[in-house]
Amino acid sequence: xxxxYAVGVDVGGTRIAAGLVERKGRMLKEVRALTPAEAGPFAxxxxxxxxxxxxxxxxxxxxxxxxxxxxxxxIDFLKQTVEFCTNLPLAGVDMRSLIMSRVRHPxxxxxxxNCAGIGESRFGAAxxxxxxxxxxLGTGVGGxxxxxxxxxxxxxxxxxEIGHMVVRLDGPPCPCGGKGHIESYMGRPAIAAAGRAAAxxxxxxxxxxxAGGNDERVTAEDVINAALxxxxxxxxxxxxxxxxxxxxxxxxxxLLNPRLIVVGGGVGESCPFLVERAAGVIDRNALAGRxxxxxxxxxxxxDAGALGAAALAFDEHDSREGLHR
Amino acid sequence: xxxxYAVGVDVGGTRIAAGLVERKGRMLKEVRALTPAEAGPFAxxxxxxxxxxxxxxxxxxxxxxxxxxxxxxxIDFLKQTVEFCTNLPLAGVDMRSLIMSRVRHPxxxxxxxNCAGIGESRFGAAxxxxxxxxxxLGTGVGGxxxxxxxxxxxxxxxxxEIGHMVVRLDGPPCPCGGKGHIESYMGRPAIAAAGRAAAxxxxxxxxxxxAGGNDERVTAEDVINAALxxxxxxxxxxxxxxxxxxxxxxxxxxLLNPRLIVVGGGVGESCPFLVERAAGVIDRNALAGRxxxxxxxxxxxxDAGALGAAALAFDEHDSREGLHR
Numbered sequence: 110x111x112x113x114y115a116v117g118v119d120v121g122g123t124r125i126a127a128g129l130v131e132r133k134g135r136m137l138k139e140v141r142a143l144t145p146a147e148a149g150p151f152a153x154x155x156x157x158x159x160x161x162x163x164x165x166x167x168x169x170x171x172x173x174x175x176x177x178x179x180x181x182x183x184i185d186f187l188k189q190t191v192e193f194c195t196n197l198p199l200a201g202v203d204m205r206s207l208i209m210s211r212v213r214h215p216x217x218x219x220x221x222x223n224c225a226g227i228g229e230s231r232f233g234a235a236x237x238x239x240x241x242x243x244x245x246l247g248t249g250v251g252g253x254x255x256x257x258x259x260x261x262x263x264x265x266x267x268x269x270e271i272g273h274m275v276v277r278l279d280g281p282p283c284p285c286g287g288k289g290h291i292e293s294y295m296g297r298p299a300i301a302a303a304g305r306a307a308a309x310x311x312x313x314x315x316x317x318x319x320a321g322g323n324d325e326r327v328t329a330e331d332v333i334n335a336a337l338x339x340x341x342x343x344x345x346x347x348x349x350x351x352x353x354x355x356x357x358x359x360x361x362x363x364l365l366n367p368r369l370i371v372v373g374g375g376v377g378e379s380c381p382f383l384v385e386r387a388a389g390v391i392d393r394n395a396l397a398g399r400x401x402x403x404x405x406x407x408x409x410x411x412d413a414g415a416l417g418a419a420a421l422a423f424d425e426h427d428s429r430e431g432l433h434r
Numbered sequence: 435x436x437x438x439y440a441v442g443v444d445v446g447g448t449r450i451a452a453g454l455v456e457r458k459g460r461m462l463k464e465v466r467a468l469t470p471a472e473a474g475p476f477a478x479x480x481x482x483x484x485x486x487x488x489x490x491x492x493x494x495x496x497x498x499x500x501x502x503x504x505x506x507x508x509i510d511f512l513k514q515t516v517e518f519c520t521n522l523p524l525a526g527v528d529m530r531s532l533i534m535s536r537v538r539h540p541x542x543x544x545x546x547x548n549c550a551g552i553g554e555s556r557f558g559a560a561x562x563x564x565x566x567x568x569x570x571l572g573t574g575v576g577g578x579x580x581x582x583x584x585x586x587x588x589x590x591x592x593x594x595e596i597g598h599m600v601v602r603l604d605g606p607p608c609p610c611g612g613k614g615h616i617e618s619y620m621g622r623p624a625i626a627a628a629g630r631a632a633a634x635x636x637x638x639x640x641x642x643x644x645a646g647g648n649d650e651r652v653t654a655e656d657v658i659n660a661a662l663x664x665x666x667x668x669x670x671x672x673x674x675x676x677x678x679x680x681x682x683x684x685x686x687x688x689l690l691n692p693r694l695i696v697v698g699g700g701v702g703e704s705c706p707f708l709v710e711r712a713a714g715v716i717d718r719n720a721l722a723g724r725x726x727x728x729x730x731x732x733x734x735x736x737d738a739g740a741l742g743a744a745a746l747a748f749d750e751h752d753s754r755e756g757l758h759r
Contacts (some may be wrong), residue, residue: 183723192723219696240589251619256586263691267723274685277603277614278678287684287719289602352601359612360599361689364579366588394612398508399594400519 112174117419119179122196127160130419134232150202174426176408177418186266192228198328207313217425223260226253228417234371241304242367245374250292294353295370297329303346315340351383355390362395373407437499442744444504447521452485459557476526483536499751500540502743504549542750544719551578553742555666558733559696570699575617582726601682619678622654628671629657640665676708680715687720698732
């Protein structure tokens with residue numbers, strides 16, 4: 110018999126969310142807590158266990174298919190180990206075993222970008238699409254790849270670092286140490302820097318106002334808010350970023366010939382005009398036959414990660430039980 | 435019972451090659467002819483049929499698993515139709531049916547880059563590797579993608595146009611109409627242009643000499659030959675191209691996390707130092723955990739396409755017969 114619920118956990122650098130999710134993707138209950146990032150891996154595991162306990166309270170254990178956990182880390186999916194983790198002290202930590210030893214359920218871990226992709230694939234903007242690329246625009250730029258209906262993780266599970274592809278040799282520095290990568294143009298720090306430069310001049314007064322009158326404190330959100338309120342300078346900063354994104358996606362479309370590109374992440378979700386600009390560039394510049402690719406905004410917002418992690422738990426359960434979804 | 439031979443046909447813009455190939459990749463016989471590019475699709479089919487007839491002469495039809503044909507065209511592999519073809523008049527032509535109606539054997543068509551990738555995968559540099567990227571450096575820059583042990587063709591079979599990914603926004607024009615694509619730096623025309631610029635000055639005298647003393651006639655091969663004879667200026671042109679290739683491959687490594695990159699094509703195969711330079715850039719600049727990717731030169735040279743087309747014919751035969759390879 111098929112079980113009724115799975116728990117999806119989405120571990121972020123700042124917050125952890127856990128949801129109790131039905132097979133069809135309805136999230137019945139969701140709880141959140143701050144990530145104890147400074148307190149070490151065991152404190153993070155404790156926080157995850159607390160949320161799982163809270164969200165499953167009153168549910169019969171036999172009704173739970175398993176726990177899926179999305180981590181902001183590079184995961185060897187086959188070995189189920191954390192290989193690298195920039196923002197949390199999880200590298201080399203056997204998160205799966207640590208969590209599994211404290212709950213009665215099977216646990217599967219995956220990269221947070223893959224979880225968001227699985228979420229959008231099963232319940233959101235990419236429902237029913239076999240070949241798509243998800244790109245998440247936030248502080249960093251990441252994503253997920255889906256080929257033939259399955260997430261593609263590469264030879265060691267480290268694929269889909271879409272933000273770290275060059276778009277301009279010798280371009281501005283990237284947090285990864287490279288130069289001119291997509292993230293150097295599209296990450297929140299890059300948008301904030303462009304906003305600060307504008308806000309230091311008269312033309313950027315609307316952006317400066319968003320930052321309480323202090324141009325040195327301008328954030329990416331200030332630029333986005335000014336643009337959403339109709340400021341043309343702020344809008345232009347984001348359209349320029351959309352232009353760069355479009356040219357980068359032309360390359361990805363020519364390389365991978367996807368049916369769909371889903372743009373998510375906080376920046377992607379709050380800036381439809383940026384996504385439209387990128388789509389326009391693809392429409393003009395991709396090679397013939399590939400321009401029918403659809404570019405869509407993600408639909409699940411903050412819930413994508415937890416929903417995708419839950420879907421992963423259902424999948425692992427079903428494959429253990431020999432069921433097909 | 436398993437059949438003994440397949441015929442692999444490699445259709446190029448200039449030449450067509452057909453080989454009689456054993457299951458293990460030994461090419462027993464190979465014949466070539468010029469491609470009647472100007473004479474229309476039926477003449478091209480005639481030429482292919484003549485070569486198939488010649489190469490299968492004396493072989494019992496029951497011993498032949500089928501015919502694989504690699505075309506310099508964009509193929510919808512599932513529908514087995516030619517979608518686009520730049521150098522030959524084959525777009526929209528039902529090549530598979532035209533050939534099949536004239537031979538007694540099943541026919542499968544695929545893109546020539548995919549065929550070369552299948553060849554290297556089965557019999558060459560990528561033997562036994564499940565996740566790899568093949569990049570072919572020639573007049574154009576193309577390639578093939580292998581994920582989970584299978585060629586990946588994208589949603590419409592148009593994937594792997596590796597040459598048409600941006601590496602420098604607003605860079606030099608690309609034959610596709612784009613700007614700053616990999617092919618704008620690495621294609622034969624780009625190498626020849628750099629060679630002509632050098633040959634017009636004293637420093638490029640060795641390159642000029644390769645072109646019979648006329649700097650305006652310098653080809654990519656002249657640059658390569660001068661470099662192979664030890665000329666530092668020619669070598670530097672190719673090392674600069676290798677540097678650009680390396681930065682582009684860093685992005686592909688970060689995106690796809692392949693185990694191996696196979697560099698083929700006439701330029702790739704004749705310039706080991708260019709390939710080494712690109713490998714060095716990956717080693718320095720790829721994200722952590724991905725630097726164990728191996729960069730290797732293709733091993734099958736001109737035969738890759740025909741061998742891969744033959745492997746495709748064996749695969750199609752075996753899947754029809756319910757056999758597993």
